[in-house]
Amino acid sequence: MKGLVVAFVLMGLFASSCWAADIRVNGLFGGSAVLVINGKQRLLKQGQTSPEGVTLIDSNSRRAVVELDGRQMTLGLSDHISSSFQAAEMAEVRIPRAENGHYFVSGFINGRPADFMVDTGATSIAMNLHHAEQLGVNFRRGRKGSASTAGGIVNAYHIPLQKLTIGNITLNQVDATVVVGDFPSQILLGNSFLSRVEMSEEEGVMVLRTKF
Structure with a gap:
C-alpha cells in the first residue's frame, strides 16, 4: 500500500520476562x-521455526x-530485540509521520493482520465491507x-472488536x-482505541503508550 510507513515498535515485556x-x-x-538470530x-x-526456537x-x-x-x-525492518533487553512495564508504539502528513501503522484485528491510518477525528475504528470480510x-x-x-449518510453496522493489537x-x-x-479505503484507527491509550507527538513521531 502506497505511503504506508511501518511503526517502530518498542516491545514492552513485563520485568520478569525476557x-x-x-x-x-x-x-x-x-x-x-x-x-539474524544469535549472530546466525x-x-x-x-x-x-529456527533451530533457536524462533x-x-x-x-x-x-x-x-x-x-x-x-x-x-x-518487528519492522532493522528492528532488534536481545535477551538482555529488559523493557519497562509501559508498552509503547512509535509511529513516524508519512510524507502526506498522516500516520500509518500495522496491527491485528482479532489476530488477523491489518493496516491502519490514525484518525483522531473518527469516533471508532472504521472499515468498509471488504475489510470486514x-x-x-x-x-x-x-x-x-x-x-x-x-458522500453523505450511509448504512453501517456497529460492533465491538474482540481484540485489537497495535505493536x-x-x-x-x-x-x-x-x-x-467502499468507504473508508483505509481502516481508520479512531478514538475507541486512541482514547484508551496515552497519545503524544515528538518531532513528527506519534507515540502511543498504555494507560495505568
Whole structure:
C-alpha cells in the first residue's frame, strides 16, 4: 500500500520476562523473512521455526511477527530485540509521520493482520465491507445504524472488536463501525482505541503508550 510507513515498535515485556535470543530483522517479504538470530542469518518461511526456537508467525514487506517461548512480537525492518533487553512495564508504539502528513501503522484485528491510518477525528475504528470480510468480522451480528461520510449518510453496522493489537498494545472490546460500501479505503484507527491509550507527538513521531 502506497505511503504506508511501518511503526517502530518498542516491545514492552513485563520485568520478569525476557527473550532467550538476540533477533534482528534483515529482510522482509510476503510469507518469509531474513532474521539474524544469535549472530546466525536465517531465512524463515511463515510457520517455520529456527533451530533457536524462533517461529515466523506472519510476514509481509512491512513487518514480521515472530514467536519465542509462547510470546509474540511485531518487528519492522532493522528492528532488534536481545535477551538482555529488559523493557519497562509501559508498552509503547512509535509511529513516524508519512510524507502526506498522516500516520500509518500495522496491527491485528482479532489476530488477523491489518493496516491502519490514525484518525483522531473518527469516533471508532472504521472499515468498509471488504475489510470486514477479509478480517472475518461478523458485522451482521452488530447493531444496524448509519455513518456520515464525504458522500453523505450511509448504512453501517456497529460492533465491538474482540481484540485489537497495535505493536505491543492490545485492547479488548474496541468499538468499530463497518460502513456499507467502499468507504473508508483505509481502516481508520479512531478514538475507541486512541482514547484508551496515552497519545503524544515528538518531532513528527506519534507515540502511543498504555494507560495505568
